[in-house]
Amino acid sequence: MDAIDLNLVDLLRGNARLSYAELARQVGLSAPAVHERVGKLESSGVIRAYRAEVEPETIGLGVTALIGIVEDSGADTDDVLEAFRGIPEIESCYFMAGVESFLLKARVGTIAELEQLIVRLNRTPGVASTRTGIALSTKWENRPQAVAPPPA
Amino acid sequence: MDAIDLNLVDLLRGNARLSYAELARQVGLSAPAVHERVGKLESSGVIRAYRAEVEPETIGLGVTALIGIVEDSGADTDDVLEAFRGIPEIESCYFMAGVESFLLKARVGTIAELEQLIVRLNRTPGVASTRTGIALSTKWENRPQAVAPPPA
DNA sequence: AGGTTGAGGTCGATGGCGTCCACGGACTGT
DNA sequence: ACAGTCCGTGGACGCCATCGACCTCAACCT
Numbered sequence: 429m430d431a432i433d434l435n436l437v438d439l440l441r442g443n444a445r446l447s448y449a450e451l452a453r454q455v456g457l458s459a460p461a462v463h464e465r466v467g468k469l470e471s472s473g474v475i476r477a478y479r480a481e482v483e484p485e486t487i488g489l490g491v492t493a494l495i496g497i498v499e500d501s502g503a504d505t506d507d508v509l510e511a512f513r514g515i516p517e518i519e520s521c522y523f524m525a526g527v528e529s530f531l532l533k534a535r536v537g538t539i540a541e542l543e544q545l546i547v548r549l550n551r552t553p554g555v556a557s558t559r560t561g562i563a564l565s566t567k568w569e570n571r572p573q574a575v576a577p578p579p580a
Numbered sequence: 581m582d583a584i585d586l587n588l589v590d591l592l593r594g595n596a597r598l599s600y601a602e603l604a605r606q607v608g609l610s611a612p613a614v615h616e617r618v619g620k621l622e623s624s625g626v627i628r629a630y631r632a633e634v635e636p637e638t639i640g641l642g643v644t645a646l647i648g649i650v651e652d653s654g655a656d657t658d659d660v661l662e663a664f665r666g667i668p669e670i671e672s673c674y675f676m677a678g679v680e681s682f683l684l685k686a687r688v689g690t691i692a693e694l695e696q697l698i699v700r701l702n703r704t705p706g707v708a709s710t711r712t713g714i715a716l717s718t719k720w721e722n723r724p725q726a727v728a729p730p731p732a
Numbered sequence: 733a734g735g736t737t738g739a740g741g742t743c744g745a746t747g748g749c750g751t752c753c754a755c756g757g758a759c760t761g762t
Numbered sequence: 763a764c765a766g767t768c769c770g771t772g773g774a775c776g777c778c779a780t781c782g783a784c785c786t787c788a789a790c791c792t
Contacts, residue, residue, distance in 0.1 A: 429638070437639060440632035444596040449749055458771055463751070465769095474638040479631055479724065480592035486581070486626045487589060487727045492674065494646075494683055509719060516725040522644065522715040531646055531713065535725065561683065567661060567673040570722060572631065573687065574668070575639045601778055610742055615780070617740095 429474070432457065434576040436465060437474065441572035444478040481570070489535040491542055492563040495549065496528035503554030505529065511552040517545050528559065581626070584609065586728040588617060589626065593724035596630040633722070641687040643694055644715040647701065648680035655706030657681065663704045669697050680711065 435455050439446060448466070452459040469475045484490060499508060505523075512518050512532065520533040532549075536542050542560070549558050587607050591598060600618070604611040621627045636642065651660060657675075664670050664684065672685040684701075688694050694712075701710050 434639065437632065437634055441634060442629075442631070444630035444632045447749065448751090459749075460751070460753095460772090461770055472638075473635055475632050476635055477594075477633045478596035479594070479633055479722070480589065480596045480627050481629045481631055482589055482593060483625055483628055486624075487586065489725070489727070494674070494676075513720075516723075519723050519725065520721045521719040522646070522721075523717045523719060524646075525714045525716055528713075531715070561680075562677045563674040563683070564677055565675045567675060568665075569672045569674075570631070571668075571671050573641070573671065575641070599778065600780090611778075612743090612780070613741055 431577055433465060433469060433474075436462065437469065438572070438574050438576045440466070440475065440478070484535055484566075488537045491536045491539060492566060493534050493536070493542055493545075494561045494563065495532040495534060495546070496524075496559040497530040497532065497549065497555055498527055498557045498559075499529045500554050500556045503556075505554075508552065508554040511554075515545070515548065517541075583729055585617060585621060585626075588614065589621065590724070590726050590728045592618070592627065592630070636687055636718075640689045643688045643691060644718060645686050645688070645694055645697075646713045646715065647684040647686060647698070648676075648711040648713075649682040649684065649701065649707055650679055650709045650711075651681045652706050652708045655708075657706075660704065660706040663706075667697070667700065669693075 432455050436451060439451055439454055446454075448459045448463050451466070452462045455462065457465075466475070484492070497508075499505065508530070509521070509523075512521055512530070515534075517534045517536050518532050519535050522531045523529065524531050534542070534545060536545060542562075546558055546560055549555055584607050588603060591603055591606055598606075600611045600615050603618070604614045607614065609617075618627070636644070649660075651657065660682070661673070661675075664673055664682070667686075669686045669688050670684050671687050674683045675681065676683050686694075686697060688697055694714075698710055698712055701707055
């Protein structure tokens with residue numbers, strides 16, 4: 429993980445579809461060298477995936493909610509986690525410090541669907557209570573912060 | 581936005597680096613047709629960006645926090661927003677219903693940096709108070725949920 | 733009914749790109 | 763000094779991106 433690797437990571441976080449040839453130009457190496465570096469970044473787990481970022485409203489997922497979960501005393505956290513994993517509407521799942529063990533980011537199409545989701549969450553074994561906040565608008569999301577040192 | 585478009589969106593949310601030729605095979609069209617469809621999805625704003633998803637710890641961003649913001653009564657929300665926009669550690673920013681106007685997802689390297697960030701947030705004009713939750717671990721994040729109808 | 737138009741597809745060609753391989757220079761430990 | 767390793771380059775070859783020409787079908791107008 430030298431400066432060139434960080435540079436590649438920044439470039440790919442900005443645009444995952446850059447060609448190896450273009451990446452090579454940007455970092456000042458040959459295309460095969462970049463190809464090998466990126467391959468290593470992928471197989472070592474630094475780069476987890478390449479994803480298209482989609483405007484959620486346009487694909488029928490216009491409602492975003494953030495949901496805090498309080499577990500039952502004595503609940504099996506792993507079981508709760510597995511139950512959450514099976515719910516596709518839960519896009520992100522953080523295990524938190526504090527009274528609320530989990531914070532979930534969920535995306536659904538309508539408020540009615542959100543209601544159903546909350547009911548389902550409250551019914552899953554191990555969940556004591558939920559607290560839901562609705563995002564009125566998403567100002568930005570997953571903005572990548574640059575990590576490469578500025579070029580000397 | 582027909583079924584093929586939704587299919588393309590799902591494919592690219594799963595792997596943004598798929599070639600047009602491969603996408604074409606998956607949806608049963610020719611490569612130029614897919615090229616044109618994807619181009620339209622991009623220019624119409626359905627596809628916002630293509631991003632490499634990186635394991636944050638590996639690039640020195642091991643601390644994730646979720647921060648609720650209460651505004652001063654009479655604060656200018658737009659000004660607060662602009663101030664937040666200038667803070668690179670804030671990866672996501674949601675405008676929320678409820679007492680806390682904003683919910684921020686921030687990523688920093690160390691707890692010390694988080695402390696500095698919170699101080700900075702509390703100092704920005706219009707911010708009355710902050711409430712910070714620390715993510716002990718991220719179970720998953722930005723998991724794409726499929727939107728395409730299953731192939732008949 | 734027939735002609736026109738436009739959207740959206742296929743096909744073929746071409747230039748650039750991804751990817752494999754052989755080779756070479758710098759660092760390291762002995 | 764020397765061998766081994768790492769990491770790079772350059773060349774070669776086949777696939778891919780991308781453009782233009784053409785086709786098809788449906789909607790619409792006259």
